[in-house]
Amino acid sequence: MIKKVFVATLLLLCFFSAQAGGYALRIIKSGESLGLLANLYDTSVDSIMRVNELESELMYPGDKLKIPLLDATGGISELAPSPPPGFVTHSIQSGEALSTIAQNYGLSVEAIVGANPDISSLDMLPVGLELLIPPSLGLVVTLNQARDLIALVNLNKLDPKQVLEKNNIYSPNNVRAGMMVFLPNVKPSESLERLARVREEENRYVWPIHGRITSYFGRRNLGMGTSSFHSAIDVAAPTGTPVAASRSGTVIYAGWSNRGYGNLIKIQHAGGAETWYAHNSKILVSVGQYVKQGEIISRVGTTGLSTGPHLHFELHEGGKAIDPLSYLM
Ligand SMILES: [Zn+2]
Secondary structure (H helix, E strand, O other): HHHHHHHHHHHHHHHHEEEEEEEEEOOOOOOOHHHHHHHHHHOOHHHHHHHOOOOOOOOOOOOEEEHHOOOHHOOOOOOOOOOOOOOOOOOOOOOOHHHHHHHHHOOOHHHHHOOOOOOOOOOOOOOEEEEEEOOOOOEEOOOOOHHHHHHHHHHHHHHHHHHHHHOOOOOOOOOOOEEEEEEEEEOHHHHHHHHHHHHHOOOOOOOOOOOEEOOOOEEEEEOOOOEEEOOOOOEEOOOOOEEEEEEEEEEEEEEEOOOOOEEEEEEEEEHOOEEEEEEEEOOOOOOEEEOOOEEEEOOOOOOOOOOOOEEEEEEEOHHHHHHHHHHHO
16 A cells, blocks of 8 residues: 555656756655655665765654666666557458467457557457557557646556556656556457447448338349349439448448449448348448448449439348348338
């Protein structure tokens, strides 16, 4: 407990001491000793005495002492690099899932989320995204203000000494706004809750446009005894009507199709399902782009084999077209 107070005090020093020329100025409080200060600042009693030309270790509350920071570290120590110490980065490759990445590093998905609490999804992350890989479970927080660290340590009931060690913080001067700090063993609860909601949404489909269904999924009679299989629903709408992504996912095709689809967009969703949007007059997304459910991806048109402006909407699961109406409410 006493240790906790000491280290918290250490963190506070950056606000209550002015630093000049490699010294922290410290106003002595009741009960403080040179030994304590030396310990706090990772320096020696001797160097404090020398710098302040003290003849004895006796101090009184209100005394102002210079604490030689440079003696302790051999130079102004650099900011803890971001990411925090012990972290590596991993660039997401095509086909990789968070679970496999976590497994490869011997970590839990929770730990990966803790190191990357702002990721947009558990399932659909863009190829090339740089993930931080932590040494263990914990939460990475970027400090808005240096003093936030104290609040975070208190809020999460952490051992301040452990936090300082894990982040290579040897002096209060190492704590800066904008710095990434690792809070060991803190679960990324807020992120996990948000990502669970995202996952739920990513698994639902919404109507890409609203309009009259002019052709349903299934075999359709072409007259004269002929028929063909319509692997989509067709929804009529004026040319230029915005088309929305039915579900969040990554664009895997965006361009002209020679198979009658005209301007075609294919989006791949978590779990491998795909939605296809055909006959567009205009494509507004590109391959590799992650789109959120409801995001406008194109405009209705009549390109390709089409008899009038409409959206031809296909839903594929397991590589097979299924009836989108069974998923659309
Ligand atoms: Zn169609």
